[in-house]
Amino acid sequence: MEIKPVVASSSANFWQTYRKSKMGVVGLALLAAIIFVAVFAPWIAPYDPKSSEGISSNAIYNPPSAEHWFGTDDAGRDVFSSFVYGARVSLIVGFFASFISVVIGGTIGIVAGYYGGQVESALMRFTDTMLVIPDLPLIVVIVALTKPSLLNIIFVIGIFGWTTTARMVRSQTLAVKSRKFVLRARAIGAGRGHIIRRHILPLVMPILVVQAVLVVSVAVLNESTLSFLGLGDPTALSWGQMLNYAFSRGAMSTGAWWALFAPGLGIIWVVLGLTLLGQGLEQVLNPRLNTHHLVPGQPVVQKEAGETPKAETLLEVQNLSINYINEGKLPARAVENVSFTLKQGELIGLVGESGCGKTTLMLALLRLLPSAGQIVNGHVFFNGRDLTALSEEEINAVRWKDVSIVFQGAMNALNPVRTVGDQIAEAIIKHMPDTKHDQRLQNRVIELLELVGIAADHKDNYPHQYSGGMRQRAMIAMALACNPQIIIADEPTTALDVMIQAQILELLDSLRKKLGLAIIFVTHDLGVVAEMCDKVLVMYGGVTAEYADVDVIYNNPQHPYTQELLKAFPDLTKPKKKLSSIPGYPPRLEALPAGCRFAPRCPVAIARCHTEQPAIHKLADGHIVSCHLIEAAK
Amino acid sequence: MSKENFLEVQGLKKYFDVGRQSFFSRQSRSLHAVDGVDFVLQRSEVIALVGESGCGKSTLALLLMGLEDPSDGKVIFQGSDITHLNDVQRKDLRRKIQMVFQDPYESLNPTQTIEEIVTEPLLVHGMADTSDREERVKKAMEDSGLKPAEVYLKRFPHELSGGQRQRVVIAAALVLEPEIILADEPVSMLDVSIRAEIINLLAELRITRQIAVIFITHDLGSVGFFADRVAVMYLGRIVEIGTMLEVLEKPQHPYTKALISVIPVPNPRLRHERIILQGETPNPIDIPKGCRFHPRCPAALEMCNASDPPFVNLSKTHQAACLLLVK
Numbered sequence: 001m002e003i004k005p006v007v008a009s010s011s012a013n014f015w016q017t018y019r020k021s022k023m024g025v026v027g028l029a030l031l032a033a034i035i036f037v038a039v040f041a042p043w044i045a046p047y048d049p050k051s052s053e054g055i056s057s058n059a060i061y062n063p064p065s066a067e068h069w070f071g072t073d074d075a076g077r078d079v080f081s082s083f084v085y086g087a088r089v090s091l092i093v094g095f096f097a098s099f100i101s102v103v104i105g106g107t108i109g110i111v112a113g114y115y116g117g118q119v120e121s122a123l124m125r126f127t128d129t130m131l132v133i134p135d136l137p138l139i140v141v142i143v144a145l146t147k148p149s150l151l152n153i154i155f156v157i158g159i160f161g162w163t164t165t166a167r168m169v170r171s172q173t174l175a176v177k178s179r180k181f182v183l184r185a186r187a188i189g190a191g192r193g194h195i196i197r198r199h200i201l202p203l204v205m206p207i208l209v210v211q212a213v214l215v216v217s218v219a220v221l222n223e224s225t226l227s228f229l230g231l232g233d234p235t236a237l238s239w240g241q242m243l244n245y246a247f248s249r250g251a252m253s254t255g256a257w258w259a260l261f262a263p264g265l266g267i268i269w270v271v272l273g274l275t276l277l278g279q280g281l282e283q284v285l286n287p288r289l290n291t292h293h294l295v296p297g298q299p300v301v302q303k304e305a306g307e308t309p310k311a312e313t314l315l316e317v318q319n320l321s322i323n324y325i326n327e328g329k330l331p332a333r334a335v336e337n338v339s340f341t342l343k344q345g346e347l348i349g350l351v352g353e354s355g356c357g358k359t360t361l362m363l364a365l366l367r368l369l370p371s372a373g374q375i376v377n378g379h380v381f382f383n384g385r386d387l388t389a390l391s392e393e394e395i396n397a398v399r400w401k402d403v404s405i406v407f408q409g410a411m412n413a414l415n416p417v418r419t420v421g422d423q424i425a426e427a428i429i430k431h432m433p434d435t436k437h438d439q440r441l442q443n444r445v446i447e448l449l450e451l452v453g454i455a456a457d458h459k460d461n462y463p464h465q466y467s468g469g470m471r472q473r474a475m476i477a478m479a480l481a482c483n484p485q486i487i488i489a490d491e492p493t494t495a496l497d498v499m500i501q502a503q504i505l506e507l508l509d510s511l512r513k514k515l516g517l518a519i520i521f522v523t524h525d526l527g528v529v530a531e532m533c534d535k536v537l538v539m540y541g542g543v544t545a546e547y548a549d550v551d552v553i554y555n556n557p558q559h560p561y562t563q564e565l566l567k568a569f570p571d572l573t574k575p576k577k578k579l580s581s582i583p584g585y586p587p588r589l590e591a592l593p594a595g596c597r598f599a600p601r602c603p604v605a606i607a608r609c610h611t612e613q614p615a616i617h618k619l620a621d622g623h624i625v626s627c628h629l630i631e632a633a634k
Numbered sequence: 635m636s637k638e639n640f641l642e643v644q645g646l647k648k649y650f651d652v653g654r655q656s657f658f659s660r661q662s663r664s665l666h667a668v669d670g671v672d673f674v675l676q677r678s679e680v681i682a683l684v685g686e687s688g689c690g691k692s693t694l695a696l697l698l699m700g701l702e703d704p705s706d707g708k709v710i711f712q713g714s715d716i717t718h719l720n721d722v723q724r725k726d727l728r729r730k731i732q733m734v735f736q737d738p739y740e741s742l743n744p745t746q747t748i749e750e751i752v753t754e755p756l757l758v759h760g761m762a763d764t765s766d767r768e769e770r771v772k773k774a775m776e777d778s779g780l781k782p783a784e785v786y787l788k789r790f791p792h793e794l795s796g797g798q799r800q801r802v803v804i805a806a807a808l809v810l811e812p813e814i815i816l817a818d819e820p821v822s823m824l825d826v827s828i829r830a831e832i833i834n835l836l837a838e839l840r841i842t843r844q845i846a847v848i849f850i851t852h853d854l855g856s857v858g859f860f861a862d863r864v865a866v867m868y869l870g871r872i873v874e875i876g877t878m879l880e881v882l883e884k885p886q887h888p889y890t891k892a893l894i895s896v897i898p899v900p901n902p903r904l905r906h907e908r909i910i911l912q913g914e915t916p917n918p919i920d921i922p923k924g925c926r927f928h929p930r931c932p933a934a935l936e937m938c939n940a941s942d943p944p945f946v947n948l949s950k951t952h953q954a955a956c957l958l959l960v961k
Binding site: 179180181183184185186187188189190191194199202203354467468469497498499500501502503506524526527528531533550554555564565566568569570571572573574575576577578580581582583585 | 686699728735736744745797810828829830854855859878893902910
């Protein structure tokens, strides 16, 4: 079995990702600086604001100077020293209040989310009620009625700051709870406490951390407001308290802006730092926000001129190679040197496991590759025209009108808020705009629906009102909208039950006979290919393993991969046959083997297979195999 | 009792309340997910439960695991009724019956290491303090094909391939030394080339560890060789049950026949007529009267919409529920 290297520890990964968020780094730096100031206040502050040492009566509201960086206040005290000590009080209130509210909110959120039912509705209604109460006025009233001590302020702010946390934690808990590993833990016999501790909490933690950071800034602001209103702890000099004193003792009228500037700066500094930190953390902890490192927009690169395609072929793909550009690394060779032809009414099966490049190849035919994908060699001739040489407008006219695609997973490919008929009509209008306000359009929609076996009265239904099989039929109707000559069916039956699969296959086969369609059928299911196709292209790791008529592939396969794949596939006509698997796993694009891409898993590989890529050998007419052993046998 | 059945399921039912049809109707409706299922399972036997989505096979699995409470019926394990148990008894039983899930990407907690995942069942059952904990974990992993275990212990699920993850799920089940493994579509998410290794692994375990396997799948094609017996389900019921060869080679119920006919055979020379049923499995809220399969049955007669067909014995081991088989 292949042994992959163990990746670096997760904390190293965390920092790696975090560093990418520039704002997050700035936030962390801002916060680290102010925390440093708060912790080492006695060493940083030039004066002790509580002692009266060094105060002279003519020092009232002195402007900033070398001696007093932020000037002096109404009592002649050094504003910078007050600022430094104030950071302590403000941050203590912020962090402790945030801790309290996150504990309350987290507990309520997890309990409501995990237990559900009446517990949940009771807790969430309570949360909603708390949410609509304007908390600041209430905090003001409560603090005014109780003793204005720091401890009281911390508790009151903490107790009113948990509602958003509770809601976010609840929805995250619900999401985690529905995941299969929670069901598995229950199946093991784990109780609620164990599941919450081991499975829910670790996945809710990221939200709690981000939330805690954001709540700290709310708490700092709330404390400042309270103190500014004169409700702060008179014995603890916070930034809010400084504002209060400056304001009520004539700093404004004497023009002593510095007395207001210093605490204001502190508050903005902390809130800004926390917000940026929260954003950075979210970047790391929410993988969906991670941007991928792909370079956009790659034109086709052509190395050599193609051969003139044969007259009778509808589609001729010659030596097509596709790379994915990888920032700072070698390009990933997703598809290399693939050739095949398709005649009118022909059905070709494109077989391979996940990650073998089948979808990339199909998308490249219509030049629909994701931004990092690039055709680096080869030609795609459609009716004698080279699609790789067309301009963007020209290829756009080919898409859907001449070649259309039926995607895998019909539910995701249909727009849930528009009727199916509407979506089919849209496909028609795009290429036949003159039908837009016509009865012809509606007639065509009905005609298409009936062609795929959907009664016309389902035209105005929404996708969710369709069953899985009907949705896939609707996708086929959409693909047929502009009378294409080729349909690319990308795993059209993969998520469907066998009976529905049989219905869809029958439909495709009848359409091919009725309309003379050529179909490229992309699948990993060898059975379906044997039932349906005329020719088969077996791909492995982005290259052609074998290409031949369907009978040859199943009854005289030459490539070891084809042979092994057939042994692994269950055959109902031989129920007693033991299945064999192919040891190991398909290669990853970023770590392709040096020689034949199948060599590491090949049971008959020779030394040469590991060092040298095999050439493509033409055996008989239309039978292509890429394997060193074929050459040796010749 | 001469021979006690290892596991016996009698008339098991599970109805879900789905509320009233409209605001004004009085009758509340229910979804008949599992609607009277009987079968027995012997020690180290493999039975395959086959059916399309909506046939109730996954609900049946949850009932057998005690993760859902049945509406009616009984489950008897080694002679004792395990249908309704309190939490302590249920937890005890969990050691004997373990489950393997369909999606190995979803069924592992991404924040736990493989060691934590495989050790967790021991922790839950208070068996983690014994001196042989590490031994047990390693043995379960190596028996599941994760050799050598040390290589995998400190890794996270995302560092493993699909096949390896499914082996981790199996190891976490094996560590409790269960007597039954319930495998719910364990290979349908895996690549064709590695499906066989998971099926072969389960086949090996039933021999080396005497584990009985209930193998739930929609793919009749994959049950050959591995299953001793096959039960075909339709709309909450078993419609045909028999040995693997009886069901695959001599299917008697029209549904089984159709299901077998549409399974693609990997040989273009054996292309054959397929019996394609029209429409889809009906909604389990409105079960058709009479035989529940008759609206889609290509062989249905008039009598089929009148009476619910009984099980007909076709051989000692082979039964099917179809009026056409009643002589």
